[in-house]
Amino acid sequence: xxxxxxxxxxxxxxxxxxxxxxxxxxxxxxxxxxxxxxxxxxxxxxxxxxxxxxxxxxxxxxxxxxxxxxxxxxxxxxxxxxxxxxxxxxxxxxxxxxxxxxxxxxxxxxxxxxxxxxxxxxxxxxxxxxxxxxxxxxxxxxxxxxxxxxxxxxxxxxxxxxxxxxxxxxxxxxxxxxxxxxxxxxxxxxxxxxxxxxxxxxxxxxxxxxxxxxxxxxxxxxxxxxxxxxxxxxxxxxx
Amino acid sequence: xxxxxxxxxxxxxxxxxxxxxxxxxxxxxxxxxxxxxxxxxxxxxxxxxxxxxxxxxxxxxxxxxxxxxxxxxxxxxxxxxxxxxxxxxxxxxxxxxxxxxxxxxxxxxxxxxxxxxxxxxxxxxxxxxxxxxxxxxxxxxxxxxxxxxxxxxxxxxxxxxxxx
Numbered sequence: 001x002x003x004x005x006x007x008x009x010x011x012x013x014x015x016x017x018x019x020x021x022x023x024x025x026x027x028x029x030x031x032x033x034x035x036x037x038x039x040x041x042x043x044x045x046x047x048x049x050x051x052x053x054x055x056x057x058x059x060x061x062x063x064x065x066x067x068x069x070x071x072x073x074x075x076x077x078x079x080x081x082x083x084x085x086x087x088x089x090x091x092x093x094x095x096x097x098x099x100x101x102x103x104x105x106x107x108x109x110x111x112x113x114x115x116x117x118x119x120x121x122x123x124x125x126x127x128x129x130x131x132x133x134x135x136x137x138x139x140x141x142x143x144x145x146x147x148x149x150x151x152x153x154x155x156x157x158x159x160x161x162x163x164x165x166x167x168x169x170x171x172x173x174x175x176x177x178x179x180x181x182x183x184x185x186x187x188x189x190x191x192x193x194x195x196x197x198x199x200x201x202x203x204x205x206x207x208x209x210x211x212x213x214x215x216x217x218x219x220x221x222x223x224x225x226x227x228x229x230x231x232x233x234x235x236x237x238x239x
Numbered sequence: 240x241x242x243x244x245x246x247x248x249x250x251x252x253x254x255x256x257x258x259x260x261x262x263x264x265x266x267x268x269x270x271x272x273x274x275x276x277x278x279x280x281x282x283x284x285x286x287x288x289x290x291x292x293x294x295x296x297x298x299x300x301x302x303x304x305x306x307x308x309x310x311x312x313x314x315x316x317x318x319x320x321x322x323x324x325x326x327x328x329x330x331x332x333x334x335x336x337x338x339x340x341x342x343x344x345x346x347x348x349x350x351x352x353x354x355x356x357x358x359x360x361x362x363x364x365x366x367x368x369x370x371x372x373x374x375x376x377x378x379x380x381x382x383x384x385x386x387x388x389x390x391x392x393x394x395x396x397x398x399x400x401x402x403x
Contacts, residue, residue, distance in 0.1 A: 003283030
């Protein structure tokens with residue numbers, strides 16, 4: 001670490017007297033806005049896993065991006081879902097004719113064509129997806145493929161800062177919970193892949209289907225499959 | 240929050256953020272100077288070069304970071320050993336291997352709180368797109384500082400957080 005903690009302390013003590021309230025959601029939106037401005041794209045957005053392990057809309061720079069995220073959350077398929085489930089960068093040149101996501105191609109708005117999704121991780125575990133979209137079909141360039149993951153890491157730094165400072169907002173608690181739950185779900189996915197020969201997406205879909213059919217959370221299904229104690233109920237939200 | 244076994248200093252979060260900012264900005268490294276009680280503090284950098292650059296600027300009281308904090312605008316420097324305003328020859332002998340520097344103001348609210356200094360080890364101009372990227376990344380640094388300032392504990396002591 002090439003930092004002087006005492007000098008940082010002195011500066012942060014001064015910042016504590018500024019009237020500006022720390023706000024995790026606003027800080028995250030700032031990164032998404034920066035991504036939209038810095039990359040050659042028509043919009044950017046951010047999704048995080050909810051308590052059930054499914055991706056949910058958090059923020060987007062435009063209505064098309066919002067509809068893209070909501071559609072993926074509803075259908076549980078798309079480039080952002082794959083980036084999150086497979087924990088890797090997913091590039092799509094034209095989502096309207098991509099056979100990987102047949103249901104999404106039928107509902108996506110015509111203004112959304114190319115999509116690029118990078119997993120957002122906490123402690124190495126995927127908890128969400130940062131994404132770009134373009135109104136025209138395109139081949140994503142190396143600068144996009146290398147650059148977006150760096151901004152996904154900045155999202156992680158901001159969440160880490162919020163958790164390090166023990167911010168207790170709803171979103172921080174949700175992410176903390178998602179991180180814990182995802183670890184259990186990952187183990188269950190690994191078990192299903194080894195035991196039943198499924199790939200990661202099939203295993204995740206199996207858990208999700210079981211959860212829907214029994215009206216329980218995915219993490220409960222995963223824990224039961226692994227023979228582990230069920231996670232405690234989530235604390236009631238204060239905000 | 241996280242159990243005691245996963246405690247980490249908040250300063251590590253900022254150190255990691257600076258390294259990530261350097262990657263996002265596609266530069267060799269970056270450093271940070273913050274002002275407290277009217278006094279500039281060399282907080283550090285993404286690597287030893289960054290730390291040296293910030294310490295040198297604070298020690299001699301000059302450099303692109305100071306021009307940036309006074310003007311409230313970005314200060315691009317093509318090559319430190321070159322003559323002013325393309326360089327800072329008084330700083331170059333103390334700044335190690337650093338050549339091209341882009342200093343951008345870090346604001347909390349509307350107040351200039353410090354300077355984020357992006358740098359490369361080769362001299363070059365800073366095109367407008369890179370100035371824009373620098374300004375956006377300085378905003379991200381401001382957000383991280385704002386969040387870290389919310390803690391009641393000094394960042395130099397262990398506090399709970401995400402294990403790195």
